Amino acid sequence: MPDTFTQLYIQLVFAVKGRHNFIKESFRDELEKYICGIVRNNNHKPLAIYCMPDHIHFLTGLNPAQSISDLVKEIKNSSCNFITEKNWLNQFHWQQGYGAFSYSKSSLDKVINYILNQPEHHKKKTFKEEYVEFLVKFNIDYDEKYLFEFCG
Numbered sequence: 001m002p003d004t005f006t007q008l009y010i011q012l013v014f015a016v017k018g019r020h021n022f023i024k025e026s027f028r029d030e031l032e033k034y035i036c037g038i039v040r041n042n043n044h045k046p047l048a049i050y051c052m053p054d055h056i057h058f059l060t061g062l063n064p065a066q067s068i069s070d071l072v073k074e075i076k077n078s079s080c081n082f083i084t085e086k087n088w089l090n091q092f093h094w095q096q097g098y099g100a101f102s103y104s105k106s107s108l109d110k111v112i113n114y115i116l117n118q119p120e121h122h123k124k125k126t127f128k129e130e131y132v133e134f135l136v137k138f139n140i141d142y143d144e145k146y147l148f149e150f151c152g
Contacts, residue, residue, distance in 0.1 A: 004064070006062075006063075006064050007061075007105060008061065008062040008064060008102065009047070009059065009060070009061055009062070009102065009103045009104070009105065009107075009108060009111075010059070010060055010062045010068060010100050010101065010102055010103075011057060011058065011059045011099075011100070011101045011102075011103065011111060011115070012056075012057070012058045012059075012060070012068070012071075012072060012075075012098055012099065012100055013055065013056065013057050013058075013098060013099040013100075013101070013131065013134065014055065014056055014072065014076070014094055014095065014097065014098040014099070015054060015055040015056075015094065015095045015127070016053075016054045016055065016092075016093075016094060016095065017092075017093040017094060017095045018095070019054045019055075019095075019127070020054060021053035021054050022053065022054070022089055022092055023051045023052065023053050023054070023056075024053070024088070026088075027083075027086065027088045028051050030086075031051055031079065031082070031083065032049045032050070032051055034078075034079060034082050035049060035051075035056075035058065035075055035079055036049060038074060038075050038078050038079070039058075039060055039071070039075070042063070042066055042071060042074065043063040043065065043066070044060045044061060044062055044063050044066070044071065045060060045061030045063075046058070046059075046060050047059040047060060047061060047108065047112060048111070048112040048115040048116055049115065050115050050116055050118040052118050052119070052122065052127070054127060055127050057114075057115045057118060058075075058115070059103075059108075059111055059112060059115055068100050072098045072100075076094040079094075080092050080093060080094065097146075099131065099134060099135070101134055101138055128147075131147065132147075
């Protein structure tokens with residue numbers, strides 16, 4: 001797009017269907033690389049990713065030519081197929097929905113550090129606590145019944 005200049009940084013957060021701990025450490029790195037490839041192929045810039053066993057955090061420099069919802073749909077569909085084709089799991093699905101949170105360039109180092117240190121953060125708080133904290137911090141109205149399926 002000539003004469004179009006943007007600086008859009010979005011953190012995406014979404015969960016494994018049923019919040020099962022299906023993302024194993026044995027294939028986490030390869031899955032993250034695959035997802036980054038999807039993002040690059042759609043002309044976005046992957047900045048940080050971490051796949052926890054039951055959810056994912058991903059920071060990208062967003063290309064406005066593709067909507068966030070279309071990007072998430074492609075990541076979810078392609079990564080589900082990839083996981084199945086690799087025989088890591090017989091059946092894998094992401095939950096419906098996602099969180100998308102925008103950041104300024106001056107916040108990137110802090111957000112990247114936060115994403116890359118997910119295992120440490122989750123020693124102190126659950127995914128539900130973390131996700132609701134995001135919604136509150138970003139002043140997003142929500143109804144508890146429409147949040148991800150949270151077990152236990």
